[in-house]
Amino acid sequence: MPRISPKLARLARESSLLLPPLLRANKTIDSAKQELRWIQQELPKNKWKSAIRERSQLIPLQYILGSQPFGSLDIHCRPGVLIPRWETEEWVTELADAFGKRKNTTNNGKLSNSLNVIDACTGTGCIPLLLHSDLLSKGVCSNVTGFDISLEAYKLSCENLAIYESSRDISDNGKVSFKHVDIFSHDLLEQLEVTSRSVDLITSNPPYIPLQDYKSSVDFNGTSRSVRLHEPALALVGENEFYETLITKLVLPTKAKAFVFELGYEEQAQRVKELLFPFKKWKVKRYTDSAGNIRCVLGWIRGSNMSVLDNITRTTEM
Ligand SMILES: C[S@@+](CC[C@H](N)C(=O)[O-])C[C@H]1O[C@@H](n2cnc3c(N)ncnc32)[C@H](O)[C@@H]1O
Structure with a gap:
């Protein structure tokens, strides 16, 4: 955690006596002021002091306020379940946009050709809910099933x-x-219960931080202190076993026609590509987020109606 200079502390005090404790969790006065505004807007006055104290202990703001905006939705959050990230929101939005170009309605105006999706490691349920909502706004009907090993996550996803x-x-x-x-x-x-019905698409944001990076201090790959102290390791720590299982136990046996998996490392994308190499019908690409970091590996069966995934921007050949 960066040390707070006396000058910065004085400037914060001059602005509001509530501001200095927020400097522990914020790099600049401006971001501390923004957090203070959110706390004051979203919580009753008698909760402000405890919220600021919790924030000075680096408890994520989303756990204190109880939610996180995610696309057009407000996803409820609480300790024990990973907070949805903007990187995930970005690719889910792009995915729905790509399918929006494949609009299909029947004569009586009802939506047809619904898309069957499974979201593995669903956490708060943010991916199924935003995907369903964004697809619906584009006239595409979908059935999305999310699942998670964590009981806390399962309960929260049902609440959401x-x-x-x-x-x-x-x-x-x-x-x-x-x-x-x-x-x-x-x-x-x-x-x-997918044996009897067809699956079009598998999505997932599985745990993908290697244990060594999770344990290391804040550095190039290291996990930030606030995340490590307050978000569940179960949601964060994982390596290739998740991608291997997603491909061999879900994508291939369900005969899904496409997948999008969030990841953090090029090697994870390469492992997915390698697993699908024997199946020549699969096209596999990597997706880079708007910050320029590798963020997903995605694939579809060539010539299938899932080739719309090729409309997603910032993808590159592998
Ligand atoms: C990186 S979080 C993603 C959560 C959510 N999809 C999101 O994008 O915010 C990974 C999730 O995988 C779940 N998970 C970990 N191990 C799992 C397992 N063996 N089976 C199913 N889910 C698992 C965790 O509980 C956590 O909710």
């Missing part, structure tokens, strides 16, 4: 679903559902 459903009528336009399932279960497909 209840909030989502209470704010709109989605009865005729597919549905979102969540399950409490371990991706490494021997009967994964039975638990997901």
